[in-house]
Amino acid sequence: MTTIKLHNTKTRRKEVFTPIDPNNVRMYVCGPTVYDRAHLGNARPVVVFDVLYRLLRHVYGAAHVTYVRNFTDVDDKIIKRAEESGRPIDLITAETTQWFLDDMGALGALEPNAMPRATQYIPQMIAMIEALIAGGHAYAAEGHVLFSVDSYKTYGALSGRSVEDMIAGARVEVAPYKRDPMDFVLWKPAKADEPGWDSPWGRGRPGWHIECSAMSYELLGDSFDIHGGGNDLMFPHHENEIAQSCCAHPEGHFANYWLHNEMLQVEGKKMSKSLGNFFTVHDLLAKGVPGEVIRFVFLSTHYRKPMDWTEKKAEEAAATLRNWRGLLSDAEPTGPDAELVEMIADDLNTAGAIARLHAMAKEIAANPQKDCFYEKGTMLASARLMGLLTAELGAWAETGSVDLSAHEARLGAARQAAMENKDFSEVDRLKAAYLAAGLEVRMSKAGVELVPGPGFDAAKLEGVE
Template sequence: MTIKLYNTKTRKKEVFEPIKPGHASMYVCGPTVYERAHLGNARPVLVFDILYRLLRHEYGAENVKYVRNFTDVDDKINARAAQTGRPISDITDETIGWFLDDMGALGALEPTDAPRATAYIGQMIAMIEDLIAKGHAYAAEGHVLFKVRSYTDYGALSGRSVDDMIAGARVEVAPYKEDPMDFVLWKPSSDDLPGWDSPWGKGRPGWHIECSAMAYELLGSAFDIHGGGNDLTFPHHENEIAQSKCAGHDFANVWMHNEMLQVEGKKMSKSLGNFFTVRDLLDQGVPGEVIRFVMLSTHYRKPMDWTEKKREEAKRTLGKWWERTAQLPSEGEISVPSDFIAALANDLNTPGALAVMHDLYREGRLQELESCMVFLGIDEKADFGGMATFGFSASAEELLLSNELGRRWMDLRDRKQFGDADRLKSSAAEIGVELTVTRDNGTQTASAILSGAVDIEKLKALIR
């Protein structure tokens, strides 16, 4: 199988070729742990969870290493501790537990490694010392700063020039900086803030150095994929590249970024009243699989718009799929269809993969549908409290014939033979088959819903 991924660095889709044949490595920037994960935080988790599953399918689970970090030293965490009077370690431990529980409820696999930044302070100090020795960083007033102009390719990932960035800057430049664009690798800590001993005094790391040090420690000098939200492209990922390259590391080959999330067409914001966490939705009774389905219905490089309409459509679709696959006999492992995998291998085209699954449902290929659901992590068959499309176990023949009836009905509608379509729908209703249209991402499909056992001969007669 050929996997193609869009590389932000080259701005084109490329064939994925691992550095080590038969093995794959990936680093994804994780959360800063001081509060519950909101819905937007979940998007990169789910995007790269699908990529992780695809890589495991291609290379074997034992040959894929996936690292996603926790930033547990940060000024936002310090502020939360000061506000609440709680120890920083209590806040970070609690928030990490929340995050893992919430992402698990969305069906996300845990990565191979989930390092905490505070466990790698020694590695960060060593990398900073190396950058100073090589002339790429300097100490000033208890700080250590990276010399941006010492790395000639700075700005290549985000497509910005240093001079343009300086011209557009509206921040006050610290007096200890040699250049306005230089960024902090290390900063001093007062007695009331977390700090570690270093050659530059008691202090704590800047944000960007964390990921460079952890990636190097866990994945080595070069690894295959670095991912995150596109809000991290600049400055975080740009700074990671600069400091890692200047430290002599090859760093990541492929850079992948997901687009942001909106709610009902607007940026999620507390001031707009459309801000909510993953836990908010789960506590409202929205199954994690529904949240996951809605997220996967939009390609990761397009803005994701969470709407109530999409949530209801996802709920209906999964309800039908779960109901029809719930009573399937166990036939061992069923391979996922090649066109399903091909869609995912084409730059994680999850809408295309879901379209394949809609076809499998209409064609009554339920074993294959279930295998795809397992692959995507939407196979838990949550209890929707009476949402099921029918309450009995339909036979395979009933399913196949009713789905064929749905295709015939939709074909009449597509050919604008509405009179014949209406008559067929009425006849189907008389024998207990409801024909409806389902809309998913603008695509109309027919659904045949059985209210109970049907007369097979009458069903066959309608199809003839």
């Protein structure tokens, strides 16, 4: 059996992955708060943990892996969006949840085994809060219930911060009902016009952190194998999850392995609305950037390193994927390459795995006369283990077989005529049409070349005369 090694945030080292029960490997990943479209950074953990999910299914069998990813569907941001739009909260969350699933599906992400919504588990959250109060780990005050951080002596072990550092580095809410500034909300009162549920402490709603603890306990038990998310969740969210889960269920030990992906940049800068480089997955898809291209760019960088999204990377990814799909057009998947599997099993080294795919493609292309169907099948199965070159994601690349020679000849002739009569209007017209169709126009002394870009749409060439 393949040995999987994962960098465990909890121990700060790479460890051999040993599941609690090989017949029931369990993973929980923090999901989105559904009030708007998922931005590009939201998609990175989805793709990262989708690869891990695929690897676990490959090693242990699909029937022996349980993957849970939640939806937060009650939150201040959601309430604010409802107030601004005048739309009911349930319609907003239903719509944005489906947006998320559609966009992540376009990136080739498999749906988890369970996708619980916070509002479905309010009774379980109340029960966990009651257990924390009974155990002396939480207290009620002015309609709120707060977790007493001082009651959990190893608080901060995951992130490696002292309480003093955490206070300095976090936006700690100062409130008169708190015994300690670090204490965090488990339950809070709801205003008359806000969603709320009856509880022993009055009508209210849960705090953010208790959601994941209650849902993971109900679906995966008091101890499970892997907990994942972006490193921005390490503190306070994951620290708080550990504290309240271990105190509510001291018979267990919550998650054995913690994985955190690094953040995303755009063209070398932090993604920010103020910088004008903020965009959603849907924005890219609408511009014609295929989901498979987005996935390829993500996987080209190791998950524990910052990932820089650039247009150049997207163009190079599209060209590579077109080439690979053409190369393997007659192949059927056999079994994945053992070396590539080992790379992915080594702390999700997807960058190394993609380099291995490049090497396999080069070898296949260099031996066109060789009967290499087996090698092609191996490469196809290897790519699909990473969620690439799947049939579901391939529609965008079917345009790769379009013959562009007539258009290249037309533009070349127009260019030659323009150089003689000094009138470049026809050249400009054709260039504009080809650019609008998603073609890159390359003109040099050697001639004219039209290269399909990520958003190439062959249908837009039909009217170009």
